[in-house]
Amino acid sequence: MNFDKPSLSRSRELPFCDVNEAASQVVVMDELDLNPRILTALCKAGLKTYEDVLNLSTADIARSTKLTQSDSVTLKLAVSEKVYRQPKLTAMDIKNGNCPSMFSRKSLSLGCPILDEIFRGGILSQGITEVTGESAAGKTQLCLQLCLMAQLPLEDGGLNGGAVYVCTEDVFPSKRLQQLIKSFPAQHKTERTKQLALGENIYVEHVAEKEQLEHCINHRIPILLERGLVKLLVVDSVAALFRSEFELSEAFQRAKSLQKFGAQLHELASRYNIPVVCVNQVTANMRALLPSDDPFIPALGLTWSNQVQTRLMLKRLPYKLPPSSECNPSCEIPVRSMEVIFSPYLPKDTIYFVVEGDGIRGLR
Template sequence: MDDLEINPRILSAVKKARLRTFTSILHLSASDLERHTGLSSSDIKLLLTAVSKEVYKKSRLTALDLYQGSCPTTAHLLKLRTGCDILDEFLGGGILSQGITEVAGESAAGKTQFCMQLCLTAQLPEDSGGLNGGAVYICTEDAFPSKRLQQLITVFNKRQGPIMANKLAVGDHIFVEHVSEMDQLWYCIDQRLPLLIAKGLVKLIVIDSLAALFRSEFDSGEMFSRAKQLQRFGGRLHALSLKHNIAVVCVNQVTANMRPSSAPGTSNMIPALGLTWSNFVNTRLMLKRTNYQLAPSRGKENNTETVNEQYMVAVRSMEIVFAPHLPNRLTYYVVDADGVKGLR
């Protein structure tokens, strides 16, 4: 505001009206600005002209700039690999580095396993399908499964080789935060997280899960207050993602669909938090358990192929409900000792 080439008297009236940003000025009509500032219509015209000129001085991007890569680093849209080539192919290369990706599903569908795997691949260099940065994992429900993470780290390091494993030191760049109340979540998002981002330590934010807090903090009669908090929270996550080119992954619970459709294939479970939250989600993945099982390993005893039922693993499904760059489709995967693996 101080850089505006305008009469100081007009600038003083604008500041007195607490209009501190160009956005706050341009969002008001000329008559509203007159009422808030007490300025004349001619002064308001001068103000709007000066603000418009200053706004158009800001750098702009075209579709061609994005395609050719001749744009600021923060505008580069990257894709975060999942750690499985089959799932990467299914997701068109991986998770988008900008916007909010929701991973919804019932209990034991593999949501947390999938997110922990993303925390590891995020630390790979960009040319290897990573984001070249650490991850923040915010837990709102159960304790963070640190033992399972160590298992995944061991497998991940073996795949990368000792030299790359020592260079990455992936276990040192996953920052875990436990929150149980909304105030703690806001403190984490507004205070603690910006410090890590400013140091360039974070390129992935995982919240597991979002519904746990919003369901427990608000009663059925406080739906309006919950919607306002969801809007504020979704807007804050989008701002962080777009400004710093950070991938945001939010785990969500599911709830019963009270309006089941007669169309074939329609699920009787839908993601929680309703339409308010859905409007902030760019990509929604729905994870489910199926009734099928798979034997990950087979041995031969007396020239007869046998299967140890103790090690049978459940087959799960992943559906792209909606995404800006992908069609609605379905694939299958399993979760074993090595992590999340897609099936062909």
Template sequence: MDWAQLDLNPKVVAAVRRANIQSIKEILCLSGPDLQRLTKLSSSDVRYLHKTVAAVVKNDPVVTALQMYNEECPFPTQNRKLSMGCPVLDLLLGGGIPLMGITEIVGESSAGKTQICMQLCLSVQFPRSYGGQEAGAVYICTEDTFPNKRLQQLIALQTMLRADVPADIVNDIKFGNNIFIEHVADVESLNCCISKRLPILLSRGLIRLVVIDSVAALFRCEFGASDSIAKAKCLQKFGAMLHHLSHRFSSPIICVNQITDAINDSYLAQSDFGLSGKVLPALGLTWSNQLLMRLMVSRTQFCVEGAFPGDESALSSGIVQRRMEIIFAPHLPQSFCNYMICTEGVRGMQKTGI
């Protein structure tokens, strides 16, 4: 804080600096007697200091809850979302993925989880006016090798998928140069990557998205049924690290999760996951409590090959129809949207439901 910019007596400024007070927030958090003890100023000087600092803060506009709800408040970071690269899916998610917090994508094998994550890695590189963050992404693989061939195909067809963006803007983005791929084989390596390497890339502004595919693989392998307490502590520590990075750098964290069979019908009925079918997300309630939003994806049926997204009239062998369901989110109701994975990427289908 440059105290010289405030309308303060030089004697007061010198006393504040000697007390090693770095910000306005510190002054407002200190009582008059505490501030007087630290700065050795008189009571009148302390009152003057408090009033001057409070006047600076008062110049910021007051925001009502209604303005925040209508996204009219002057906090663009809180209002902005990362686009899914598809207007239908963005509509389902209220604009896209929140910039702060952990979003989980859970579903069965071949439901399209990795396809969605790769599309997000491309979407984050677009200008902010088109739902991106003008930065790259880190993709952490814990199971299979990264599907680079499919990524190159998606990059080549971005102009077809993102028809809302001028072609010259799309062609100017070097998508492949801005995706950092990391393969980890155990929980220790994952924690090292999260705590040491990611902060460097985030602090330099090189990335604004982290994808972990999948979070369940390592924890399910390293912790047995008798290690539930140790596993819970490890998951809590892991979630805290991710939250810290996400909020510090306003960068969404996407975690892919696996599903597991429910123990019995009564357990499923008591659960609050809202999943259709006898399946539950892996890692249990300890991990669920770390999440901001949970999305469930699944395969539902087949569509006519080459059908345009939104056309659900004919069903036959061909392109697989899938479903994305909002299981929980603080800002969204439970709802769903069907989607297809086409050659150019993930496209939502127009019909939605609640």
């Protein structure tokens, strides 16, 4: 599970057409729906490729070709449309998967049919899913289970790839992961599961400073994504660094840094069509006046909340299930809850679950 830095290859194909390749092609004048006067001026100025036109500003084109400002704008617009065309899609095309990869969202199963039923298939790609809650609420357990599920084929609820697990607080729970790996094939009895080296497909990185985290997000993780080695990114946790490295008087600087970090995560999620799961801490709710009010709220305030697509609040409840022979026959099992605080595709709901030796299991 060592996070080694392989050589970087930036040869990823664009979803529609490669702009650099298209721009280097020789312009066929007859294909451009332009006034012949403009096409003649192009030839006289020596602008023979799409790249020649797109690399110049409108003012530079006007000076080189002796065209008017209006003609230069028309020329650049025509070349741009020739190089990059966005396909016409309907909502039904996207739903049926008849669209480029950047429009089709994938679902990552949570590893439990009951949880998947509530989450309508699982965690969606191209967005940030926040898992927040008190200590020992089951946040890390859920993330570990997602890392294993991501390695399954698409037809089994996985993403057919590995995962990156960025630790900013504690040491990565490798012992617990090994425990889950041993029981994972028994839960998912497929030929592919038997062949997977589950532990070798999870890349772990420990960071202790915000600058290290930014370097990891901007440089190291894209290397693995470019090579198709990983399909899931987990950050555990976001609050650890942003709460410790800023003073109370530096609220503006922290907000600006959080916005930048959120934009970087969204860029990775959108470009590579992957789910991004971020663990967050909680803080005391100073507005809790009634006993029914929640005593804790997610940390990092409104600035971070605006970066999150789906927020899940995990809690440890005072209820316990009787001892189970499947887990530890001598210990009662604490019951936990998972509440959907907000989401664009899920209703506000609460589901109860337990953490057992072989992972998280939902309760009806």
